[in-house]
Amino acid sequence: MNTHHLSEEALQQAAMEQPEAGSVREAHLEGCSSCRAAVAEYRAIFGALKTMEKPVFDFDVAQLVLEQLPQPQPAVRRFPWPAVLTGAAAVMGFAVPLLVLGRFLSSLFSGIPAMMLALIGVxxxxxxxxxxxxxxxxxxxxxxxxxFY
Amino acid sequence: MNHSVEQKFTDQQLVERALGGHQPAAAQIVRQTEGLVAQIVFKMIPLADDRKDIVQDVYLKAFRHLAGFRFNAKLSTWIGRITYNTCLHYLEKKRLVFLPERPADGDQEDDGLDLLLQSQQPLHQNPIEQQLSGRERTAILGNAIRKLSPPVYQTLITLYHQEELSYAEIAEITSLPEGTVKNYLFRARNQLKKNLLSIYNREAL
Incomplete structure (x- = not known):
């Protein structure tokens, strides 16, 4: 009596693949009715899965989607107001404090050589x-x- | 619109035509992929009422980003991936767990078992294939698939065995590594067989 059987993975492979003549797996299957039965069970399940009724939507998907799709329109180049306004706000954010605190800043950096200041600034x-x-x-x-998601 | 006279175009031709505003090409993309989309949506979304909105969302995203599709994968795989991610996003938003779909009719599961109990012999005496036919097979298998846990197994089994996608395509859709897909599918098949056998063993008692 054969006490060693094919692993579950090998049984699944045997059920999914064409039999390979002369392979160790096929040789085992020829002499082992238990493994042959297990392969047959898997084959039956896989065959049944393949022919199982597929789910279908109870509405016309193409019609539903096409109604929502925008018609292609020529590209309109708009003035980039948001970018301009954001840039202006950023400049003001730097300029106003600089104007207000300018004299304090000049005294703060008075002792530092110009080269060093330029290096720090860059x-x-x-x-x-x-x-x-x-x-x-x-x-x-x-x-x-x-x-996207 | 006559679907039967649709010409066979490559993915690239379809995408170019759809981007040029050719509505029949857009419709063909939908028809070629809606089967795969249905499989994913039906397996992942438990509430039937929400499926319509999700399908609409999937295709609107796909068409909005169609110009960015780089043909690295099949168009159907790309739309499958959008579907999978849209479903996951929906489940996260609704704080739902990816749960097995409940049968529409509460008695359907029992009906499936009743159908099995009507047959006379247990599995080891009577192959599954002989016992399962048509609607009975769909009901019984459907119930066995719904019992697969974690629920991602249900989607994987369907994509591999029903839609006949490759491991690589499933990995692309689910963003799981290919090795993980193989491993999950191995466990899912094993679990599916046990689920079916447990039904048949109950029958044999």
Whole structure:
């Protein structure tokens, strides 16, 4: 009596694949009625699944969707007011404090060489630009995902 | 509209025509993919009333983003992925768990068992295939599939064995690694067989 049987995975494979003549699996199946029965059960299930009735919507999907689709229209180039206003607000956000606190700032940096000040300014501006770019890219990606899903 | 005279276009031709505002091409995309969309939606969305809104949402998203489709996968797989994600998003929003679909008629499950109990012999004496036919088979298998847990198994089994998608395509739709899809499918088949056998064993008692 054969005490070693095919694994569940091998049984499933045997049920899904064409028999390979001369393979160890086929040789085992030839001599083992228990595994042959298990393969037959899987084959029956897979066959039944394939011919099982498929679900269908009880409405005309194409008609439902096509009614909602916008008609293609020529692209209209609009003036980018939101971007301009945001830019203006950002400039004001820097300019106003600079005007108000200008004399305090000049006394604050009076002892520092011009070269050093320029270096600090360029570095700070670079970091700021980099952070702005990252924020915009993150925002765009999140909006894309929100619109998509 | 006559569906039978629809020409056979490639995905690329269909997409280009649909993007150009050609409505029959858009309709053909819907008809070619609605079977797959139905399989996913019916398996994942328990409330029948919500399915219409979800299907509409799926296709509107697909058409809104059609210009961004890069043909890295089949168009049907891409729409399948949108469907899967839309269903997941819906379940998250409604704070619902991805639960098995309940039969519309409360007695349907018992009916399925009754149908089985009508046959005379247990599984080991009488192959499943001989006992299951037509509507009975759909009812019995449907009940056995609904019992699969976790519920993602139901979708995987359907996509692989009914829609005959490859492991790679299922991985693309569900965003699961291909190895995980294989593993889940192995467990799902095993569980499905046990579910069916338990029904037949009850019958044999």
């Amino acid at each position: 570095t700070a501006a670079g970091i700021l630009l980099f952070l702005c770019r990252e924020t915009v890219l993150n925002y765009r990606e999140k909006m894309r995902l929100l619109n």
